[in-house]
Amino acid sequence: MAILLPVATTVLAMLLSIQAIPIPGYAPVTPAFTLMAAYHWTIYRPDLLPSLALFIIGTIQDLLSGGLTGVTALLLLLARAIVSGNRQHFVNRPFPFVWAGFTLLTGGAMLFLWTLHSLLAAELLDFRGTVFRAVLTISVFPVASFLLGRTQRALMSEG
Amino acid sequence: MIRLSPARRAMIQRITFPLLVLLSAVMIVLGKADQVVLESLKNSVMDAAAPALDMLSRPSGLVDTAVGRARDFLTVYQENARLAEENERLLGWQQAALKLASENAQLRDLLRVAPEPATSYVTARVIANSGGTYARSVIVNAGRENGVVRGEAAVTGEGLVGRVSEVGSRAARILLITDLNSRVPVIAEGSRQRAVLAGDNSEHPSLRYLEVGAAIRIGDRIVTSGQGGVFPPGLPVGVVAVFNGELARVELFVELSRVDYLRLVDYGLADALPSPLPLAPRGGKRVEQSAGSSSVRR
Numbered sequence: 125m126a127i128l129l130p131v132a133t134t135v136l137a138m139l140l141s142i143q144a145i146p147i148p149g150y151a152p153v154t155p156a157f158t159l160m161a162a163y164h165w166t167i168y169r170p171d172l173l174p175s176l177a178l179f180i181i182g183t184i185q186d187l188l189s190g191g192l193t194g195v196t197a198l199l200l201l202l203a204r205a206i207v208s209g210n211r212q213h214f215v216n217r218p219f220p221f222v223w224a225g226f227t228l229l230t231g232g233a234m235l236f237l238w239t240l241h242s243l244l245a246a247e248l249l250d251f252r253g254t255v256f257r258a259v260l261t262i263s264v265f266p267v268a269s270f271l272l273g274r275t276q277r278a279l280m281s282e283g
Numbered sequence: 284m285i286r287l288s289p290a291r292r293a294m295i296q297r298i299t300f301p302l303l304v305l306l307s308a309v310m311i312v313l314g315k316a317d318q319v320v321l322e323s324l325k326n327s328v329m330d331a332a333a334p335a336l337d338m339l340s341r342p343s344g345l346v347d348t349a350v351g352r353a354r355d356f357l358t359v360y361q362e363n364a365r366l367a368e369e370n371e372r373l374l375g376w377q378q379a380a381l382k383l384a385s386e387n388a389q390l391r392d393l394l395r396v397a398p399e400p401a402t403s404y405v406t407a408r409v410i411a412n413s414g415g416t417y418a419r420s421v422i423v424n425a426g427r428e429n430g431v432v433r434g435e436a437a438v439t440g441e442g443l444v445g446r447v448s449e450v451g452s453r454a455a456r457i458l459l460i461t462d463l464n465s466r467v468p469v470i471a472e473g474s475r476q477r478a479v480l481a482g483d484n485s486e487h488p489s490l491r492y493l494e495v496g497a498a499i500r501i502g503d504r505i506v507t508s509g510q511g512g513v514f515p516p517g518l519p520v521g522v523v524a525v526f527n528g529e530l531a532r533v534e535l536f537v538e539l540s541r542v543d544y545l546r547l548v549d550y551g552l553a554d555a556l557p558s559p560l561p562l563a564p565r566g567g568k569r570v571e572q573s574a575g576s577s578s579v580r581r
Binding site for chain 1: 296299300303304306307308309310311313314315321324325328329332335336339340347409410411412416417418419420421422448456458463483484485486538540541543
Protein backbone atom coordinates (compact mmCIF):
# COMPACT_ATOMS: atom_id res chain seq x y z
CA MET A 125 0.00 0.00 0.00
CA ALA A 126 2.93 2.32 0.68
CA ILE A 127 3.53 2.70 -3.04
CA LEU A 128 0.25 4.59 -3.24
CA LEU A 129 1.41 7.14 -0.66
CA PRO A 130 2.71 9.77 -3.14
CA VAL A 131 -0.49 9.73 -5.16
CA ALA A 132 -2.67 9.63 -2.04
CA THR A 133 -0.93 12.60 -0.40
CA THR A 134 -1.04 14.58 -3.64
CA VAL A 135 -4.78 13.91 -3.93
CA LEU A 136 -5.16 15.05 -0.31
CA ALA A 137 -3.17 18.20 -1.13
CA MET A 138 -5.51 18.80 -4.06
CA LEU A 139 -8.61 18.48 -1.85
CA LEU A 140 -6.99 20.79 0.70
CA SER A 141 -6.41 23.37 -2.03
CA ILE A 142 -10.11 23.69 -2.75
CA GLN A 143 -11.30 23.56 0.85
CA ALA A 144 -13.59 26.34 1.99
CA ILE A 145 -11.72 27.74 4.97
CA PRO A 146 -13.54 30.60 6.69
CA ILE A 147 -10.62 33.01 6.92
CA PRO A 148 -11.22 36.38 5.26
CA GLY A 149 -9.15 36.75 2.12
CA TYR A 150 -7.81 33.20 2.28
CA ALA A 151 -9.31 31.75 -0.89
CA PRO A 152 -7.35 33.88 -3.38
CA VAL A 153 -4.02 33.18 -1.67
CA THR A 154 -4.54 29.50 -0.82
CA PRO A 155 -1.05 27.95 -0.81
CA ALA A 156 -0.27 25.69 -3.76
CA PHE A 157 -0.38 22.46 -1.71
CA THR A 158 -0.39 20.27 -4.81
CA LEU A 159 2.86 21.85 -5.99
CA MET A 160 4.45 21.04 -2.60
CA ALA A 161 3.48 17.38 -2.84
CA ALA A 162 4.57 17.19 -6.47
CA TYR A 163 7.95 18.75 -5.59
CA HIS A 164 8.55 16.49 -2.60
CA TRP A 165 7.73 13.25 -4.38
CA THR A 166 9.55 14.20 -7.58
CA ILE A 167 12.69 14.58 -5.51
CA TYR A 168 12.35 11.50 -3.33
CA ARG A 169 10.17 9.01 -5.22
CA PRO A 170 9.59 10.20 -8.80
CA ASP A 171 8.84 6.61 -9.82
CA LEU A 172 5.73 6.62 -7.62
CA LEU A 173 4.27 9.90 -8.86
CA PRO A 174 4.38 9.66 -12.65
CA SER A 175 3.42 12.43 -15.05
CA LEU A 176 0.09 10.77 -15.74
CA ALA A 177 -0.91 10.88 -12.06
CA LEU A 178 0.04 14.57 -11.84
CA PHE A 179 -1.88 15.29 -15.01
CA ILE A 180 -5.03 13.62 -13.67
CA ILE A 181 -4.78 15.24 -10.24
CA GLY A 182 -4.10 18.66 -11.77
CA THR A 183 -7.02 18.33 -14.15
CA ILE A 184 -9.40 17.32 -11.35
CA GLN A 185 -8.22 20.27 -9.27
CA ASP A 186 -8.93 22.62 -12.17
CA LEU A 187 -12.35 21.11 -12.80
CA LEU A 188 -13.25 21.48 -9.13
CA SER A 189 -11.77 24.89 -8.52
CA GLY A 190 -13.64 26.45 -11.40
CA GLY A 191 -10.49 27.91 -12.85
CA LEU A 192 -9.29 27.32 -16.38
CA THR A 193 -9.10 23.57 -16.97
CA GLY A 194 -5.63 22.33 -17.80
CA VAL A 195 -3.66 25.10 -16.11
CA THR A 196 -2.78 23.21 -12.94
CA ALA A 197 -2.16 20.02 -14.91
CA LEU A 198 0.26 21.89 -17.16
CA LEU A 199 1.92 23.57 -14.19
CA LEU A 200 2.47 20.30 -12.32
CA LEU A 201 3.79 18.56 -15.43
CA LEU A 202 6.28 21.33 -16.11
CA ALA A 203 7.28 21.46 -12.44
CA ARG A 204 7.91 17.73 -12.47
CA ALA A 205 10.01 17.96 -15.61
CA ILE A 206 12.11 20.80 -14.20
CA VAL A 207 12.58 19.21 -10.78
CA SER A 208 13.38 15.73 -12.06
CA GLY A 209 16.06 17.26 -14.29
CA ASN A 210 17.70 18.77 -11.21
CA ARG A 211 17.06 16.04 -8.66
CA GLN A 212 20.74 15.48 -7.92
CA HIS A 213 20.93 18.94 -6.30
CA PHE A 214 18.27 18.11 -3.74
CA VAL A 215 18.43 14.41 -2.87
CA ASN A 216 20.19 13.84 0.46
CA ARG A 217 20.93 17.52 0.87
CA PRO A 218 20.14 19.61 3.97
CA PHE A 219 16.64 21.09 4.11
CA PRO A 220 17.66 24.69 3.23
CA PHE A 221 18.73 23.44 -0.22
CA VAL A 222 15.39 21.76 -0.72
CA TRP A 223 13.56 24.87 0.47
CA ALA A 224 15.63 27.13 -1.77
CA GLY A 225 14.80 24.91 -4.71
CA PHE A 226 11.11 25.08 -3.87
CA THR A 227 11.30 28.87 -3.54
CA LEU A 228 12.72 29.13 -7.06
CA LEU A 229 10.13 26.70 -8.37
CA THR A 230 7.22 28.55 -6.71
CA GLY A 231 8.46 31.91 -7.97
CA GLY A 232 8.60 30.55 -11.49
CA ALA A 233 5.27 28.75 -11.15
CA MET A 234 3.40 31.82 -9.89
CA LEU A 235 4.90 34.01 -12.59
CA PHE A 236 3.87 31.40 -15.15
CA LEU A 237 0.29 31.29 -13.80
CA TRP A 238 0.00 35.05 -13.74
CA THR A 239 1.35 35.40 -17.30
CA LEU A 240 -0.92 32.64 -18.60
CA HIS A 241 -4.05 34.03 -16.95
CA SER A 242 -3.25 37.58 -18.00
CA LEU A 243 -2.75 36.43 -21.59
CA LEU A 244 -5.99 34.48 -21.59
CA ALA A 245 -7.94 37.32 -19.96
CA ALA A 246 -6.27 39.79 -22.37
CA GLU A 247 -5.56 42.20 -19.54
CA LEU A 248 -2.89 42.63 -16.87
CA LEU A 249 -4.32 40.99 -13.77
CA ASP A 250 -3.58 42.19 -10.25
CA PHE A 251 -0.11 40.93 -9.37
CA ARG A 252 -0.41 41.31 -5.59
CA GLY A 253 -2.55 38.20 -5.11
CA THR A 254 0.06 36.20 -6.99
CA VAL A 255 2.88 37.57 -4.82
CA PHE A 256 0.97 36.86 -1.56
CA ARG A 257 0.18 33.37 -2.75
CA ALA A 258 3.84 32.72 -3.60
CA VAL A 259 4.99 34.01 -0.21
CA LEU A 260 2.38 31.95 1.63
CA THR A 261 3.21 28.83 -0.39
CA ILE A 262 6.93 29.20 0.33
CA SER A 263 6.29 29.83 4.04
CA VAL A 264 4.02 26.81 4.45
CA PHE A 265 6.40 24.48 2.61
CA PRO A 266 8.56 23.51 5.64
CA VAL A 267 5.47 22.21 7.45
CA ALA A 268 4.27 20.30 4.40
CA SER A 269 7.76 18.93 3.77
CA PHE A 270 8.07 17.82 7.40
CA LEU A 271 4.70 16.06 7.32
CA LEU A 272 5.37 14.41 3.97
CA GLY A 273 8.86 13.34 5.10
CA ARG A 274 7.53 11.86 8.35
CA THR A 275 4.78 9.97 6.57
CA GLN A 276 7.26 8.73 4.01
CA ARG A 277 9.68 7.47 6.66
CA ALA A 278 6.89 5.88 8.67
CA LEU A 279 5.25 4.05 5.80
CA MET A 280 8.03 3.41 3.33
CA SER A 281 11.04 1.30 4.08
CA GLU A 282 13.31 2.79 1.45
CA GLY A 283 13.73 6.31 0.03
CA MET B 284 2.03 -4.70 -12.01
CA ILE B 285 3.54 -5.10 -15.46
CA ARG B 286 7.33 -5.17 -15.38
CA LEU B 287 8.84 -3.21 -18.24
CA SER B 288 12.45 -3.08 -19.29
CA PRO B 289 14.13 0.21 -18.34
CA ALA B 290 14.60 1.11 -22.01
CA ARG B 291 10.95 0.59 -22.81
CA ARG B 292 9.87 2.45 -19.69
CA ALA B 293 12.08 5.40 -20.62
CA MET B 294 10.60 5.44 -24.08
CA ILE B 295 7.03 5.45 -22.75
CA GLN B 296 7.93 8.29 -20.41
CA ARG B 297 9.47 10.24 -23.26
CA ILE B 298 6.26 9.98 -25.23
CA THR B 299 3.83 10.46 -22.33
CA PHE B 300 5.22 13.77 -21.15
CA PRO B 301 4.84 15.82 -24.35
CA LEU B 302 1.50 14.15 -24.98
CA LEU B 303 0.16 15.18 -21.58
CA VAL B 304 1.53 18.71 -21.93
CA LEU B 305 -0.19 18.97 -25.29
CA LEU B 306 -3.42 17.61 -23.82
CA SER B 307 -3.29 20.21 -21.01
CA ALA B 308 -2.78 22.98 -23.55
CA VAL B 309 -5.70 21.70 -25.62
CA MET B 310 -7.91 21.67 -22.50
CA ILE B 311 -6.94 25.26 -21.69
CA VAL B 312 -7.89 26.37 -25.19
CA LEU B 313 -11.09 24.29 -25.14
CA GLY B 314 -12.09 25.66 -21.73
CA LYS B 315 -11.42 29.19 -22.89
CA ALA B 316 -13.69 28.61 -25.86
CA ASP B 317 -16.41 27.40 -23.45
CA GLN B 318 -16.88 23.97 -24.88
CA VAL B 319 -19.75 21.73 -23.91
CA VAL B 320 -17.41 18.77 -23.38
CA LEU B 321 -15.74 20.37 -20.38
CA GLU B 322 -19.04 21.58 -18.92
CA SER B 323 -20.38 18.05 -18.55
CA LEU B 324 -16.98 16.78 -17.39
CA LYS B 325 -16.90 19.51 -14.75
CA ASN B 326 -20.35 18.54 -13.52
CA SER B 327 -19.45 14.85 -13.31
CA VAL B 328 -16.23 15.52 -11.40
CA MET B 329 -18.08 17.92 -9.09
CA ASP B 330 -20.71 15.26 -8.39
CA ALA B 331 -18.12 12.56 -7.80
CA ALA B 332 -16.09 14.74 -5.43
CA ALA B 333 -19.08 16.19 -3.58
CA PRO B 334 -19.23 13.54 -0.80
CA ALA B 335 -15.48 13.86 -0.10
CA LEU B 336 -15.62 17.64 -0.12
CA ASP B 337 -18.69 17.60 2.08
CA MET B 338 -16.94 15.40 4.63
CA LEU B 339 -13.70 17.41 4.57
CA SER B 340 -15.49 20.72 4.92
CA ARG B 341 -17.17 19.70 8.18
CA PRO B 342 -14.18 19.95 10.55
CA SER B 343 -13.27 23.46 9.41
CA GLY B 344 -16.90 24.44 9.92
CA LEU B 345 -16.84 22.96 13.42
CA VAL B 346 -13.66 24.85 14.33
CA ASP B 347 -15.22 28.04 13.06
CA THR B 348 -18.35 27.39 15.12
CA ALA B 349 -16.27 26.70 18.24
CA VAL B 350 -14.24 29.88 17.80
CA GLY B 351 -17.45 31.82 17.21
CA ARG B 352 -19.00 30.36 20.38
CA ALA B 353 -15.98 31.29 22.47
CA ARG B 354 -16.02 34.82 21.09
CA ASP B 355 -19.78 35.12 21.72
CA PHE B 356 -19.29 33.99 25.30
CA LEU B 357 -16.80 36.78 25.97
CA THR B 358 -18.98 39.52 24.54
CA VAL B 359 -22.36 38.26 25.70
CA TYR B 360 -23.22 41.29 27.89
CA GLN B 361 -22.36 43.99 25.37
CA GLU B 362 -24.07 41.94 22.70
CA ASN B 363 -27.22 41.66 24.80
CA ALA B 364 -27.36 45.40 25.44
CA ARG B 365 -26.79 46.09 21.76
CA LEU B 366 -29.50 43.63 20.73
CA ALA B 367 -32.03 45.05 23.21
CA GLU B 368 -31.47 48.49 21.77
CA GLU B 369 -31.63 47.19 18.22
CA ASN B 370 -34.79 45.24 19.02
CA GLU B 371 -36.50 48.39 20.25
CA ARG B 372 -35.54 50.18 17.07
CA LEU B 373 -36.64 47.26 14.87
CA LEU B 374 -40.04 47.06 16.57
CA GLY B 375 -40.62 50.60 15.37
CA TRP B 376 -39.57 49.55 11.88
CA GLN B 377 -41.82 46.51 12.06
CA GLN B 378 -44.82 48.72 12.70
CA ALA B 379 -43.83 50.93 9.79
CA ALA B 380 -43.31 47.89 7.54
CA LEU B 381 -46.66 46.35 8.46
CA LYS B 382 -48.41 49.62 7.75
CA LEU B 383 -46.62 49.99 4.42
CA ALA B 384 -47.29 46.36 3.48
CA SER B 385 -51.01 46.72 3.99
CA GLU B 386 -51.01 50.05 2.19
CA ASN B 387 -48.98 48.49 -0.63
CA ALA B 388 -51.40 45.58 -0.91
CA GLN B 389 -54.35 47.97 -1.08
CA LEU B 390 -52.71 50.10 -3.74
CA ARG B 391 -51.71 47.04 -5.80
CA ASP B 392 -55.29 45.91 -5.59
CA LEU B 393 -56.56 49.31 -6.69
CA LEU B 394 -54.13 49.46 -9.62
CA ARG B 395 -54.52 45.79 -10.56
CA VAL B 396 -50.74 45.20 -10.60
CA ALA B 397 -49.72 41.89 -12.17
CA PRO B 398 -48.49 39.66 -9.34
CA GLU B 399 -44.74 38.92 -9.13
CA PRO B 400 -43.86 35.30 -9.92
CA ALA B 401 -43.69 33.17 -6.79
CA THR B 402 -40.20 32.44 -5.59
CA SER B 403 -38.86 29.21 -4.17
CA TYR B 404 -35.51 28.43 -2.69
CA VAL B 405 -33.07 25.72 -1.67
CA THR B 406 -30.65 26.22 1.19
CA ALA B 407 -27.25 24.65 0.62
CA ARG B 408 -23.94 24.44 2.43
CA VAL B 409 -20.68 25.61 0.88
CA ILE B 410 -18.41 22.57 0.57
CA ALA B 411 -15.53 23.91 -1.49
CA ASN B 412 -13.97 27.17 -2.39
CA SER B 413 -12.09 27.92 -5.53
CA GLY B 414 -8.50 27.83 -4.35
CA GLY B 415 -7.27 29.87 -7.22
CA THR B 416 -6.07 33.42 -7.45
CA TYR B 417 -7.79 33.82 -10.79
CA ALA B 418 -11.37 32.66 -10.21
CA ARG B 419 -13.98 33.21 -7.54
CA SER B 420 -16.51 30.46 -7.12
CA VAL B 421 -17.77 28.04 -4.50
CA ILE B 422 -19.35 24.60 -4.65
CA VAL B 423 -22.50 23.87 -2.65
CA ASN B 424 -23.95 20.51 -1.64
CA ALA B 425 -27.21 20.77 -3.55
CA GLY B 426 -27.78 20.05 -7.20
CA ARG B 427 -30.35 19.05 -9.76
CA GLU B 428 -31.74 16.39 -7.41
CA ASN B 429 -32.60 19.15 -4.96
CA GLY B 430 -34.19 21.28 -7.63
CA VAL B 431 -31.30 23.68 -8.22
CA VAL B 432 -31.42 25.28 -11.63
CA ARG B 433 -28.68 27.08 -13.56
CA GLY B 434 -28.99 30.85 -13.36
CA GLU B 435 -30.61 31.00 -9.93
CA ALA B 436 -29.49 33.78 -7.62
CA ALA B 437 -27.36 32.80 -4.62
CA VAL B 438 -28.10 35.02 -1.64
CA THR B 439 -27.66 35.19 2.10
CA GLY B 440 -29.68 37.22 4.57
CA GLU B 441 -27.38 40.17 3.88
CA GLY B 442 -27.51 40.22 0.11
CA LEU B 443 -26.42 38.86 -3.24
CA VAL B 444 -23.52 36.40 -3.39
CA GLY B 445 -23.56 35.18 -6.99
CA ARG B 446 -25.43 32.95 -9.36
CA VAL B 447 -25.56 29.25 -10.09
CA SER B 448 -23.23 28.69 -13.04
CA GLU B 449 -23.02 24.90 -13.23
CA VAL B 450 -25.35 22.26 -11.86
CA GLY B 451 -24.45 18.65 -11.21
CA SER B 452 -26.91 16.13 -9.84
CA ARG B 453 -25.93 16.69 -6.19
CA ALA B 454 -23.61 19.71 -6.26
CA ALA B 455 -23.62 23.09 -7.94
CA ARG B 456 -21.09 25.81 -8.60
CA ILE B 457 -21.83 29.39 -7.66
CA LEU B 458 -19.99 32.05 -9.62
CA LEU B 459 -19.36 34.79 -7.07
CA ILE B 460 -20.03 38.42 -7.97
CA THR B 461 -16.34 39.16 -7.40
CA ASP B 462 -15.24 36.78 -10.20
CA LEU B 463 -13.52 38.25 -13.21
CA ASN B 464 -16.34 36.98 -15.42
CA SER B 465 -19.23 38.24 -13.29
CA ARG B 466 -21.35 41.10 -14.62
CA VAL B 467 -24.49 42.18 -12.76
CA PRO B 468 -26.74 45.06 -13.85
CA VAL B 469 -27.21 47.26 -10.78
CA ILE B 470 -28.70 50.57 -9.77
CA ALA B 471 -27.70 53.09 -7.10
CA GLU B 472 -30.70 53.50 -4.83
CA GLY B 473 -30.56 57.24 -4.24
CA SER B 474 -29.67 58.59 -7.67
CA ARG B 475 -31.25 55.75 -9.70
CA GLN B 476 -27.96 55.69 -11.60
CA ARG B 477 -27.60 52.47 -13.58
CA ALA B 478 -24.32 50.61 -13.92
CA VAL B 479 -22.85 47.15 -14.33
CA LEU B 480 -21.18 45.61 -11.31
CA ALA B 481 -18.07 44.00 -12.75
CA GLY B 482 -15.98 41.55 -10.76
CA ASP B 483 -12.21 41.69 -11.13
CA ASN B 484 -11.26 38.95 -8.63
CA SER B 485 -10.72 41.59 -5.94
CA GLU B 486 -12.89 41.88 -2.82
CA HIS B 487 -14.44 45.09 -4.13
CA PRO B 488 -16.02 44.83 -7.57
CA SER B 489 -16.20 47.99 -9.67
CA LEU B 490 -19.12 49.84 -11.23
CA ARG B 491 -18.75 50.06 -14.99
CA TYR B 492 -20.62 52.00 -17.65
CA LEU B 493 -21.49 54.82 -15.29
CA GLU B 494 -22.69 57.95 -17.02
CA VAL B 495 -20.15 60.76 -17.27
CA GLY B 496 -20.64 63.01 -14.25
CA ALA B 497 -22.71 60.36 -12.51
CA ALA B 498 -24.30 61.63 -9.33
CA ILE B 499 -23.36 58.79 -7.04
CA ARG B 500 -21.83 59.26 -3.63
CA ILE B 501 -19.80 57.15 -1.26
CA GLY B 502 -22.24 55.25 0.91
CA ASP B 503 -24.96 54.91 -1.75
CA ARG B 504 -26.71 51.56 -1.58
CA ILE B 505 -26.30 49.41 -4.68
CA VAL B 506 -29.05 46.93 -5.56
CA THR B 507 -29.72 44.77 -8.61
CA SER B 508 -31.63 46.60 -11.33
CA GLY B 509 -33.30 43.53 -12.79
CA GLN B 510 -32.14 44.44 -16.28
CA GLY B 511 -31.09 41.46 -18.36
CA GLY B 512 -33.59 39.35 -16.47
CA VAL B 513 -31.16 37.12 -14.56
CA PHE B 514 -31.73 38.69 -11.14
CA PRO B 515 -34.92 40.30 -9.91
CA PRO B 516 -34.73 44.04 -9.17
CA GLY B 517 -33.92 45.21 -5.66
CA LEU B 518 -31.59 42.50 -4.34
CA PRO B 519 -29.14 44.25 -2.00
CA VAL B 520 -25.55 44.10 -3.23
CA GLY B 521 -23.44 46.61 -1.29
CA VAL B 522 -22.55 50.24 -0.81
CA VAL B 523 -20.27 52.50 -2.82
CA ALA B 524 -16.97 52.52 -0.95
CA VAL B 525 -14.71 54.36 -3.39
CA PHE B 526 -15.65 56.95 -5.99
CA ASN B 527 -13.19 59.31 -7.60
CA GLY B 528 -15.32 60.67 -10.41
CA GLU B 529 -14.52 57.81 -12.78
CA LEU B 530 -13.92 54.60 -10.91
CA ALA B 531 -16.40 53.42 -8.32
CA ARG B 532 -15.88 50.37 -6.14
CA VAL B 533 -18.49 48.59 -4.07
CA GLU B 534 -18.14 47.20 -0.56
CA LEU B 535 -20.35 44.11 -0.58
CA PHE B 536 -22.93 43.45 2.13
CA VAL B 537 -21.93 39.80 2.27
CA GLU B 538 -18.50 38.84 3.50
CA LEU B 539 -17.92 36.20 0.85
CA SER B 540 -15.12 34.35 2.63
CA ARG B 541 -17.32 33.65 5.63
CA VAL B 542 -20.37 32.31 3.87
CA ASP B 543 -21.33 28.84 5.16
CA TYR B 544 -24.88 28.50 3.93
CA LEU B 545 -26.41 29.97 0.81
CA ARG B 546 -29.94 30.29 -0.35
CA LEU B 547 -30.39 29.49 -4.04
CA VAL B 548 -33.47 31.37 -5.06
CA ASP B 549 -35.55 30.68 -8.12
CA TYR B 550 -37.29 33.89 -9.09
CA GLY B 551 -38.73 32.24 -12.15
CA LEU B 552 -36.14 34.07 -14.24
CA ALA B 553 -33.63 31.28 -14.82
CA ASP B 554 -34.60 30.98 -18.48
CA ALA B 555 -33.10 34.38 -19.14
CA LEU B 556 -29.61 32.96 -18.95
CA PRO B 557 -28.36 31.47 -22.21
CA SER B 558 -27.88 27.75 -21.81
CA PRO B 559 -24.35 26.42 -22.39
CA LEU B 560 -25.86 23.63 -24.43
CA PRO B 561 -27.20 24.45 -27.85
CA LEU B 562 -29.81 21.72 -27.35
CA ALA B 563 -33.37 22.38 -26.27
CA PRO B 564 -34.13 19.44 -23.92
CA ARG B 565 -32.24 20.95 -21.01
CA GLY B 566 -34.45 24.00 -20.94
CA GLY B 567 -37.52 21.79 -21.11
CA LYS B 568 -36.41 19.78 -18.11
CA ARG B 569 -35.75 22.91 -16.11
CA VAL B 570 -39.28 24.20 -16.54
CA GLU B 571 -40.61 20.85 -15.46
CA GLN B 572 -38.56 20.98 -12.28
CA SER B 573 -39.31 24.49 -11.21
CA ALA B 574 -42.97 24.46 -12.11
CA GLY B 575 -45.27 23.73 -9.26
CA SER B 576 -42.76 24.47 -6.54
CA SER B 577 -43.83 27.68 -5.00
CA SER B 578 -42.62 27.28 -1.47
CA VAL B 579 -39.52 26.08 0.33
CA ARG B 580 -38.22 22.97 -1.34
CA ARG B 581 -35.83 21.87 1.34
